[in-house]
Amino acid sequence: MxxxxxxxxxxxxxKTRLWKELKLGSPLIACRYDPTGKxxxxxxxxxxxxxxxxxxxxxxxxxxxxxxxxSMAFSKKDHLLVSADxxxxxxxxxxxxxxxxxxxxxxxxxxWIRALAISSDGQTLASCGNxxxxxxxxxxxxxxxxxxxxxxxxxxxxxxxTKEDRLVSADLKGKIIDWNWHQASIIxxxxxxxxxxxxxxxxxxIGGVRCIAFNNAGTLLAxxxxxxxxxxxxxxxxxxxxxxxxxxxxxxxxLVPAVAFQGTAWGVAFHPDGFIVGAGGGNGGQIWYWxxxxxxxxxxxxxxxxxxxxxxxxQGAQLGVACSDGVxxxxxxxxxVSKIKA
Amino acid sequence: xQPCSYQCGTKEHLHSRRTFLMGTAAGALGFAxxxxxxxxxxxxxxxxxxxxxxxxxxxxxLETWDPKPGTDTGGPFRAIKTSVPGIHICELLAYTAKxxxxxxxxxxxxxxxxxxxxxxYIMHTGRRKEPAFDYPHLGSVASKxxxxxxxxLPGYLHITPSGGSSFGKQDAAFLGPRFASVTLANGQPxxxxxxxxNLSPDAEQQREQLRSQLNQRFQRSxxxxxxxxxxxxxxxxxxxxxxxxxxxxxKEDPRLADRYGKHDFxxxxxxxxxLLEHGATFVKVTHSNYDTHHxxxxxxxxxxxxxxxxxxxxxxxxxDRGLWSSTLVIVMSEFGxxxxxxxxxxxxxxxxxxxVALGGCGIQAGAVTGKTNANGTAVTDRxxxxxxxxxxxxxxxxxxxxxxxxxxxxxxxxxxxxxxSAIKELLA
Numbered sequence: 001m002x003x004x005x006x007x008x009x010x011x012x013x014x015k016t017r018l019w020k021e022l023k024l025g026s027p028l029i030a031c032r033y034d035p036t037g038k039x040x041x042x043x044x045x046x047x048x049x050x051x052x053x054x055x056x057x058x059x060x061x062x063x064x065x066x067x068x069x070x071s072m073a074f075s076k077k078d079h080l081l082v083s084a085d086x087x088x089x090x091x092x093x094x095x096x097x098x099x100x101x102x103x104x105x106x107x108x109x110x111x112w113i114r115a116l117a118i119s120s121d122g123q124t125l126a127s128c129g130n131x132x133x134x135x136x137x138x139x140x141x142x143x144x145x146x147x148x149x150x151x152x153x154x155x156x157x158x159x160x161x162t163k164e165d166r167l168v169s170a171d172l173k174g175k176i177i178d179w180n181w182h183q184a185s186i187i188x189x190x191x192x193x194x195x196x197x198x199x200x201x202x203x204x205x206i207g208g209v210r211c212i213a214f215n216n217a218g219t220l221l222a223x224x225x226x227x228x229x230x231x232x233x234x235x236x237x238x239x240x241x242x243x244x245x246x247x248x249x250x251x252x253x254x255l256v257p258a259v260a261f262q263g264t265a266w267g268v269a270f271h272p273d274g275f276i277v278g279a280g281g282g283n284g285g286q287i288w289y290w291x292x293x294x295x296x297x298x299x300x301x302x303x304x305x306x307x308x309x310x311x312x313x314x315q316g317a318q319l320g321v322a323c324s325d326g327v328x329x330x331x332x333x334x335x336x337v338s339k340i341k342a
Numbered sequence: 343x344q345p346c347s348y349q350c351g352t353k354e355h356l357h358s359r360r361t362f363l364m365g366t367a368a369g370a371l372g373f374a375x376x377x378x379x380x381x382x383x384x385x386x387x388x389x390x391x392x393x394x395x396x397x398x399x400x401x402x403x404l405e406t407w408d409p410k411p412g413t414d415t416g417g418p419f420r421a422i423k424t425s426v427p428g429i430h431i432c433e434l435l436a437y438t439a440k441x442x443x444x445x446x447x448x449x450x451x452x453x454x455x456x457x458x459x460x461x462x463y464i465m466h467t468g469r470r471k472e473p474a475f476d477y478p479h480l481g482s483v484a485s486k487x488x489x490x491x492x493x494x495l496p497g498y499l500h501i502t503p504s505g506g507s508s509f510g511k512q513d514a515a516f517l518g519p520r521f522a523s524v525t526l527a528n529g530q531p532x533x534x535x536x537x538x539x540n541l542s543p544d545a546e547q548q549r550e551q552l553r554s555q556l557n558q559r560f561q562r563s564x565x566x567x568x569x570x571x572x573x574x575x576x577x578x579x580x581x582x583x584x585x586x587x588x589x590x591x592x593k594e595d596p597r598l599a600d601r602y603g604k605h606d607f608x609x610x611x612x613x614x615x616x617l618l619e620h621g622a623t624f625v626k627v628t629h630s631n632y633d634t635h636h637x638x639x640x641x642x643x644x645x646x647x648x649x650x651x652x653x654x655x656x657x658x659x660x661x662d663r664g665l666w667s668s669t670l671v672i673v674m675s676e677f678g679x680x681x682x683x684x685x686x687x688x689x690x691x692x693x694x695x696x697x698v699a700l701g702g703c704g705i706q707a708g709a710v711t712g713k714t715n716a717n718g719t720a721v722t723d724r725x726x727x728x729x730x731x732x733x734x735x736x737x738x739x740x741x742x743x744x745x746x747x748x749x750x751x752x753x754x755x756x757x758x759x760x761x762x763s764a765i766k767e768l769l770a
Contacts, residue, residue: 026414027683045683046414068418086418112418130643154643202631203503204644233399235636235686282686306685324685 007336011273011316013289014299015335019318021327022057024050028322030309032072034081034095037314041081041095042328043069049083051095052328054318064091064102071115075122078140082125084113090127092142104142108135112154115212117167119160126167126181128155134169136181146184150177156208161246163218170209170223172196178249190249192242195225199232206232211278211310214246215270220292221246222255224265224278239265239280243292257288258296267310267321279321281306287319287331301331390703390739391618391669392484393660394626395653397645399633400461402679402689404718405432405642407697408449415681415717418639426708434646437654443708444657444666445701446768450712450721453677453728456691458633461676466513468732468758476515478747480735483757484624485514485521487741494581495588496524499617501610501627507532516749520574523626528606529613531589535582550580588620589613601655603648611652615659618669632675635688657701666702670738673699681718695721698731704738706770729762737764 026046033040033054040052041062049062049069067087074081074095081095088111092104111130118125118139125137134148134155153172160167166187170176174192179185196207211224221244229237241255255276263282271277275298276290285307288297309322319331404410409421409432421430424442431439438445455461460471467477478486485497498513500523507530510523524532537546553576561569591599591612602608607629614625629649634641653673660666678696679689695714701707713723736743736757743758 027685047412066412067420087420200504202633204631204641206637232637233631233633233635233641233688235688 006338006340008339009317009334010337011271011333012335012337013271013275013277013333016287016289016299016301016319016331016333018303018329019332020057020330022052022059022329023327024052024059025326027324027326028308028328029068030070030072031320031322031328032074032311033313033320034079035074035076035314039095040311040320040328040330041072042320042322043072043083044326047085050328051100054313054330060099062093062100064093064105065089071113071127073116073118073125075118075139077122080118080122080140082116082118082139084108084116084127084129086112088113088129088131090116090125090137090142092140104140106137106142108137109133114155115157117158117160119165120162124160126158126160126169128158128169130154134158134167134177134179134181136167146181148177148179148181148184150179150186151175153205154208156210157212157223159212159214159221161218162214162216168212168221170212172205172208174207174209174223174225176209176221176223176244188249190221190244191251192223192225192244194227194242194254195223195240197227197229197232197237199229202232204232206237210264210266211241211268213268213270216272219246220244220252220270222268222270222276222278224268224280226264235264235282236262237264239263239278239282239286239288241265241268241276241278241288241290243276253290253292253295255288255290255297256295257286257300258298259286259300259302261286261300263306266308269310269312271312272316277310277312277319279307279310279319281308281324285321285323287321303329389490389621389623389668390488391622391665392480392488392624392735392739393614393618393656393669393671393702394481394624395649395671395673396626396628397632397649397673397675398628399631399675400458400677400679400691401632401645401675402634402638402642403449403692403696404679404681404689405434405638405646407431407447407699408714408718409433410681410714410716410718413717415683415719417683429708429710432646434642435650437650438657441654441657444661445671445699446705446707446709446711447697447699448712448726448731448765448768449697449710449714450724450726451678451696451698451731452721452725453693453696456677456693458676458691461691461693464728465674465676465731468728468735468762470728476512477755478515478517478521479513479523480732481523481624481626482514482517482521483747484739486517486747488739489623490621492581493621493623494578494585495617495620495622496578496582497521497623498523499526499622499625500524501526501529501613501625503606503610503628503630504528516755517747518750519568520570526613529589529610531582531586535579536586537583585620588616591616601658602652603655605648607648608652608655611656615656615663618660618665619663632679634679635684635690636686638679638683638689639687660702668703670703670705670735671701672735695719700734700738700768704740704770706768709768711765711767724765726765727762729759730765732758733762733764734768737769 026044067085081093088109090106091102093100109129113129136146158169176190224241226237227240243253265280287301306324410416424439481498489497511519514521677693680692746754
């Protein structure tokens with residue numbers, strides 16, 4: 001029988017604190033925990049992927065991409081990591097190998113691949129990018145199953161529904177398509193155009209769905225990016241996460257930081273405890289926590305460095321943040337709670 | 343004010359003008375297409391022109407003419423082969439890469455000026471801005487030195503992406519308002535240029551005769567540069583009014599027009615071609631905006647996606663019409679962008695090591711001069727600045743850069759900065 005400890009650990013987002021920092025070198029682009037939570041993977045502007053052991057911070061470099069890697073997705077089945085780069089290449093890896101090498105390489109898209117998603121059963125991969133296409137592949141063989149065409153602008157993100165055999169993709173202009181991917185047909189469209197603006201002064205489009213997630217029950221879809229843009233070339237705008245009621249396809253809530261912040265929401269996730277976590281960058285970085293029925297964040301964590309991506313640990317106790325200064329930061333959501341009643 | 347002669351009036355120009363007018367007259371009789379081509383063929387041998395594509399805001403040299411893939415500054419894009427062996431440019435210029443054998447690159451440009459306005463001034467005048475003196479734009483100088491004496495088009499035309507039409511007399515500096523820029527906002531002719539529809543041709547003619555008589559009477563006693571400019575602008579406007587067909591792009595074969603792309607910049611490049619083939623001396627097309635402190639890569643995909651195809655098509659059309667070898671083509675910005683990628687995926691202002699592209703009249707096609715270091719932060723070979731560019735432009739046009747222009751008080755001003763010289767390896 002162990003010693004009696006008068007404290008226990010409890011997830012409390014309001015007690016979020018910077019837990020670990022690891023300088024990886026080149027400015028980081030994206031990060032993801034593997035499904036077991038043992039490793040945190042980060043991609044960088046040197047086109048590398050680095051695997052970081054969460055406990056001992058040992059790192060392993062995964063070499064195989066020639067272009068920037070914006071997206072990674074995992075399947076527990078076969079310990080599969082799929083990564084995609086801006087040269088249109090998808091690589092498949094076994095993330096547990098001592099030094100992972102690509103087991104399969106697919107010339108998947110013409111130009112940038114902006115996002116990947118793997119279905120909950122681990123059998124299907126989806127990819128999207130600047131060729132305006134969404135492609136669906138079988139795993140682990142990487143065979144092309146379907147090519148979905150319905151976007152008129154660069155396709156920025158996608159996600160498989162957590163309960164139904166459905167796929168959504170979202171583009172620069174905030175058009176979200178709900179696909180029956182088996183038939184390559186569009187079921188409906190959702191509207192997140194609040195995340196896009198054509199800046200008449202700058203004469204260019206800005207925005208797009210930069211992050212996307214379904215909740216575990218499949219009742220909510222969150223899409224994040226930038227809104228209220230007043231100056232496109234300086235990135236002057238505010239982050240926002242648009243929360244959709246999946247059953248109706250209507251916007252349920254527009255989630256914004258409670259504290260004024262200029263930048264883009266680059267990451268969003270549904271925490272198992274029911275709150276929503278987002279993170280973004282611009283003039284520094286911020287992490288936001290929202291309740292689904294309230295527009296303003298109930299807690300905000302700020303940092304001086306711009307955040308470019310965020311990933312939630314499978315157990316929900318930590319966040320990983322990819323930072324523009326080349327540092328991979330982990331935040332802990334755990335707080336000490338006394339077991340002794342007053 | 344001193345009376346002065348502002349017109350070049352050489353026999354060569356007069357010949358060009360006469361031939362051109364014959365062409366347009368015949369065009370009115372129903373041979374428009376053939377005559378336009380004939381005029382262009384004739385013009386090509388005698389009239390030299392300038393086309394400037396101004397990528398406003400500061401296009402990234404790394405995403406255009408001097409890519410550095412695989413380095414810490416290189417960004418996400420690849421370098422691709424061009425039609426000239428050994429020359430690689432950014433993959434965002436896939437169409438232009440196929441025309442590289444018609445272009446030349448200056449990769450060692452150091453203009454040492456990171457301010458938009460001051461950088462723009464250097465690139466338009468070849469000089470640094472001085473507190474008490476203004477130099478004329480290249481367009482104004484070209485208007486003075488290259489325009490046929492009775493040109494029906496303003497000598498310095500600027501197609502802007504938006505805004506209103508304007509008359510940029512400050513661009514002409516001491517050359518006077520006669521050589522000012524005339525803005526064609528969004529490729530449209532100046533408003534009120536054409537006579538009201540309810541004004542009959544006879545009434546218009548009578549009105550013009552009265553104006554002319556009054557003007558001549560006034561000039562007999564008070565002739566000055568201002569009055570001459572005023573008179574010339576009316577004369578030119580009268581000629582310009584007869585050229586309305588230039589702006590009617592609806593007469594273009596839709597398939598040919600569509601090659602420029604279905605966007606404003608494509609339409610503006612098509613308009614530039616039409617202006618040049620109808621005798622315009624200097625046409626600047628501004629494409630906006632490249633000031634990408636934020637999301638440099640996404641924005642360059644969007645902007646260069648427009649520029650690339652339109653510019654490559656414009657090259658083809660100028661070649662096909664026999665205008666390429668007599669048209670100096672300059673693709674420039676006010677500066678480049680930082681090799682360092684900032685925290686917003688942006689690039690900031692950078693004038694220490696950047697590039698311009700040239701082509702056409704007097705330019706050695708396929709040449710590259712200047713070199714930057716591995717990650718593009720500094721020029722390592724054949725560094726040049728704005729003065730060198732302007733010497734090169736004038737040499738390419740067959741103009742002595744040491745030639746003096748004169749201010750109204752007869753102060754001689756050399757065309758190009760005397761401390762610089764032409765980039766000879768770029769001259770054909």
